[in-house]
Amino acid sequence: MAAELYAFTCGFLTIPHGFLLEGAHGQITVPIPSYLIVHPNGKVLFDSGLNVRTQTDPEPYIGPIGMKFNTFHFYPGEEISARLRAMETEPGEVTHLVNSHLHYDHSGGNAQIPNADVLVQRPEWDHAMALPDEDPGYRKVDFDTGQCVRRIAGEHDVFGDGSVVCFPTYGHTPGHQSLRVRTSGGDFVLCGDACYLRQSLEQLHLPGVIADREATLQVFHRFRQMRARGARIMFGHDPEFWKTVPQGPQRLG
């Protein structure tokens, strides 16, 4: 069975370039991507973008450290619920919400997806829930939002037919995961933050901020193998790459 894949962005962030690429200087403005996967047995969202509070009044939500390192470019109509409606999908119709990880730019819209089961790797959930509220990367208000949370361990085939498969890509965070989607147009690898930039995969150039260097390099090698077998790699925050991505409601695959 093949699924339909739609890609779209929910705003942009300006952050230090060195966070994304070790040794780089200055700032970089990056897209915040999400994906909708339409399968005969359900609708899957991969990541939910930024919290709508960052459109108007980010400081009480993101805190002083967050304000120092982030400039939000995020406007009404770009939040996840609006993006879904533009693709004729009501947020309440989403059956599965896969979070690559629980950083605020990937889980900030979870509260807008009320009826989905949340699929997150167990080490990511445990790590995030154990952190203090003032952690710069994680906000419990984003992901502790009351849906059924399925803490998965390792690879997980969402519909049991190989079309939508979560696989662990630990390294960026302790429990990061990526998603493989099989469409009629071929396989796609939704990296999340396991590989931000095309340059990182081409040159094995690590980001500046990661939980585990060795694990991140192993993930890069796995992505290269998947690419060699024909999969298209969807880089997590690459501004040049995202200029080339057809966005919903246009179908990607």
Ligand SMILES: [Zn+2]
């Ligand atoms: Zn991110």
